[in-house]
Amino acid sequence: MKKAVISILLAVAFLTACGKSGGSMDHSSHGETSGTTNNAAMDHSGMTIEAGSNQAVNVQAQFKLSSDKTMPKKDTTIMIHIQDKNGKPIDEFDTVHEKQMHFIIVSKDLSFFNHIHPDYKGNGEFTVTTQFPTAGEFKMIADITPTGMGAMNKSQWISVQGESPAQKSIEPDAVLTKVVDGKVVTLSIDHLMADMELNLNFNIKDAQTKQPVTDLQPYLGAVGHVVILTQDAENYLHVHPIDEKVSGPDAKFMTTFPHSGVYKIWGQFQQNDKVFTVPFVVKVP
Numbered sequence: 001m002k003k004a005v006i007s008i009l010l011a012v013a014f015l016t017a018c019g020k021s022g023g024s025m026d027h028s029s030h031g032e033t034s035g036t037t038n039n040a041a042m043d044h045s046g047m048t049i050e051a052g053s054n055q056a057v058n059v060q061a062q063f064k065l066s067s068d069k070t071m072p073k074k075d076t077t078i079m080i081h082i083q084d085k086n087g088k089p090i091d092e093f094d095t096v097h098e099k100q101m102h103f104i105i106v107s108k109d110l111s112f113f114n115h116i117h118p119d120y121k122g123n124g125e126f127t128v129t130t131q132f133p134t135a136g137e138f139k140m141i142a143d144i145t146p147t148g149m150g151a152m153n154k155s156q157w158i159s160v161q162g163e164s165p166a167q168k169s170i171e172p173d174a175v176l177t178k179v180v181d182g183k184v185v186t187l188s189i190d191h192l193m194a195d196m197e198l199n200l201n202f203n204i205k206d207a208q209t210k211q212p213v214t215d216l217q218p219y220l221g222a223v224g225h226v227v228i229l230t231q232d233a234e235n236y237l238h239v240h241p242i243d244e245k246v247s248g249p250d251a252k253f254m255t256t257f258p259h260s261g262v263y264k265i266w267g268q269f270q271q272n273d274k275v276f277t278v279p280f281v282v283k284v285p
């Protein structure tokens with residue numbers, strides 16, 4: 001039997017005195033059901049200073065963007081330098097789900113979500129070129145497993161120039177069924193509550209025929225991937241399937257919501273060589 005691999009990564013950010021959005025602190029655990037929340041601050045150089053359990057305390061990330069003024073809808077190269085606490089590059093990373101780094105970008109209101117994979121250049125440096133869709137605040141989250149140190153994530157807020165669009169409110173979904181790219185996706189969660197291991201089941205049907213979809217393709221080596229963030233984007237959970245090898249119509253995941261509150265969940269699946277992303281918002285009592 002395959003054992004579920006669960007990464008629970010908690011982050012808490014603080015505003016810094018210079019008025020910029022704070023860096024964050026991350027706690028990570030692998031295959032455990034809960035974690036503790038830790039504190040962190042960002043100094044004025046943009047370096048994230050972190051403290052916590054596990055090895056995350058010994059790792060820091062510097063995020064650099066190709067321009068001082070990041071513009072919407074323009075190619076932007078993001079460089080992420082992973083270092084030990086003394087500033088020495090960390091240069092070995094485990095490949096997890098086919099990648100050495102999973103990189104998530106979300107807008108502050110969580111209406112925008114992007115999951116991309118920076119290239120590893122060696123010497124602790126990753127780069128990726130992407131675009132931000134609008135002006136406003138975005139959070140970048142680098143999900144890594146430095147060899148021998150366990151899974152962890154490092155994050156940074158960034159401001160994209162221009163007039164930000166109105167923030168969309170994050171309302172819990174009344175019905176956990178969505179239609180995306182010709183698929184009807186229904187999320188079921190047993191006993192939704194905080195600090196308890198629970199199952200998330202995504203059921204996928206064809207929107208036209210109403211028939212179960214049974215030809216999901218492996219996406220990054222598994223039936224699907226799920227990323228979960230708290231409403232304020234401070235707690236990040238990357239969840240892997242219980243059984244990676246299935247091809248639908250159900251994809252089951254196991255996770256623990258660390259505390260009560262509103263969470264946004266993105267399920268990502270692949271069919272006909274195309275990845276589709278299904279968002280849900282839930283309120284955990």
Ligand SMILES: [Cu+2]
Binds near residue numbers: 101102115
């Ligand atoms: Cu990824």
